[in-house]
Amino acid sequence: MKAESIDHTDKVESTELEKSSSMLSAFSFKIGFDGKRAANNLTGLGNYSRFLIGQVATRFPENEYFIYTPKVKSARQIDSFLENDQLKLKLPITGGFLWRSFGILKDMAMDGIQLYHGLSHEIPFAIQHTTIKSVVTIHDLIFLRFPRYYKLIDRKFYHIKSKAACKNADKIIAISEKTKQDIISYFGTDPDKIEVIYQSCDDxxxxxxxxxxxxxxxxxxxxxxxxxxxxxxxxxxxxxxxxxxxxxxxxxxxxxxxxxxxxxxxxxxxxxxxxxxxxxxxxxxxxxxxxxxxxxxxxxxxxxxxxxxxxxxxxxxxxxxxxxxxxxxxxxxxxxxxxxxxxxxxxxxxxxxxxxxxxxxxxxxxxxxxxxxxxxxxxKFNSPLVTDQLMNCYLQLLKPIA
The missing domain is CATH 3.40.50.2000 (Glycogen Phosphorylase B;)
Incomplete structure (x- = not known):
């Protein structure tokens, strides 16, 4: 069913990413992910998280991948995802309440994590004061653009976490150009800090x-x-x-x-x-x-x-x-x-x-x-291409460590 794109720019970009990706095999990193939605959500953000983690672990098996989540839901999609031998499930060791915002940093330090990817609008508070590099994915800022769709307390909570994540993360991934422009407009973020990496869908x-x-x-x-x-x-x-x-x-x-x-x-x-x-x-x-x-x-x-x-x-x-x-x-x-x-x-x-x-x-x-x-x-949204773009984003931050 797959068809090759005839766009020359896409072919050049894909070739360059393949060359860059082949060089990554010389490195081995410990990468942590916010796994709350991957381990508990069966739709939208859960599918995105499982797809992204699964693809990067399969395409770059030389690294160690840690899934941090406060709990795990029993479901076929989640069970199948966690059966991947490349993934290490990490439940809370230090603390429980607000663990993903604070206590997780101690657990990641014990695991030797070099880079952490917050897959949905947030990263741990104070991660910028550690040696752990951080990436955050911002899917949208609909709660700011269309506040009527959200309860007041939810809007406030989302605003605080998203704004802090965009300020403190070393790199921001926007899932579309439209989302990138919203981040710049609402948070005043430096455009150079934001990289647009589109999503794919399940194979x-x-x-x-x-x-x-x-x-x-x-x-x-x-x-x-x-x-x-x-x-x-x-x-x-x-x-x-x-x-x-x-x-x-x-x-x-x-x-x-x-x-x-x-x-x-x-x-x-x-x-x-x-x-x-x-x-x-x-x-x-x-x-x-x-x-x-x-x-x-x-x-x-x-x-x-x-x-x-x-x-x-x-x-x-x-x-x-x-x-x-x-x-x-x-x-x-x-x-x-x-x-x-x-x-x-x-x-x-x-x-x-x-x-x-x-x-x-x-x-x-x-x-x-x-x-x-x-x-x-x-x-242009095919899995290998977007996965290579993601790993190259990681590599930009991990190079100094290497």
Whole structure:
């Protein structure tokens, strides 16, 4: 299923990263990760953490990798992740409450950690006063840009931790150019301190399922022959109501399949469904095993993601790798994730969205073009490339130690 990018710049960048990566084998480092979400979260940030750690450990096995987490959740995804022999699970030795913010530093010192990567907006307070180099990933600053989506206490807490992390980390990884600009705008951070390293998605989305396996998945979830797919938490920011409104003007032989955890916003969506008499055309699925998710993507006719704001938009990447045409919203970073051949609409214009949906669904030629060019574009987020970029980011900080 994979397609080579014909962009010369991407090829040159990939070649240079491969050369740099080959030189890394001469070094061996002890690298620690904030593993709270990798060991406890089964969606979004948990998937990001497990993917990043797993890829870097597999691609650069000469290093030692330590996963610091206050607890571990029992789940198939997490159990499989922690079975990797390259990873060392580290539970608290010194202290319990606020261990990830303070006590963890003593544990890392005992383990001889040389670099610590906070995978979600925070690093231990006072790490800048140790010999441990630090990197922090900032996914988004939505809590500042759209404060109405968050409780006051949560906004304050996120603000304190993110601002401190950006100030004290030796390097900041932003997952999109849009997030980088937000960090500069809200925190006044030096742009040279921020490196944009895009995310990839799980490799399971990059391989086509066999017809028999797809048939079993379709039967298991009672999926219709033709459906539009939406994946993500059912919350106000994700803007599912717009898609429901647009569906009214889409041919009735297409249904909408929604995969995501409901929040109180679901009632708003449900009310819209009832008013438009669309109950028979929308299927809600939740708690879908991760192993089945790529198959559900691959059988979709179209993926629609009308979110008001995202730090990046992994579901868009998953759809492109699954060779499904994508329609997303303007206003954040989704154009970065979807590329020039996906379609984008204003997140408050249901009519524009329905027109775009019908334009794609009515044209097999357009679908074919969007699939092919989307798959070509998404190679810039391929796992080896982004993993090499990450390790080179680490190496910039670890060179003085070596």
């Amino acid at each position: 399971s989305f990059k391989t086509a399922f066999e017809a028999e396996r797809l048939s079993k998945i379709r039967h298991r979830y009672k999926l219709p022959e033709q459906y539009i797919l939406n994946v993500g938490t059912i919350e106000e920011r994700k803007n599912l109501k717009l898609l429901v409104t647009a569906l009214k003007n889409v041919p009735t032989d297409y249904k909408l399949v929604v995969i995501g955890k409901p929040t109180p916003y679901y009632k708003t969506v449900e009310k819209e469904i009832e008013q438009l008499n669309l109950k028979d055309r929308i299927i809600f699925l939740k708690n879908i095993p991760f192993a089945d998710l790529p198959g559900i993507y691959q059988m979709a006719k179209l993926f629609v993601y009308p979110s008001f704001y995202e730090g990046f938009g992994i579901p868009v990447i998953e759809a492109l790798y699954s060779q499904v045409p994508v329609i997303a919203a303007t206003g954040s970073c989704l154009e970065e994730a979807g590329g020039p051949n996906s379609l984008y609409v204003h997140p408050e214009d249901a009519e524009e969205l329905s027109i775009a949906i019908n334009d794609v669904l009515s044209s097999p030629a357009k679908q074919k073009e969007m699939k092919a060019k989307g798959l070509e574009f998404v190679q």
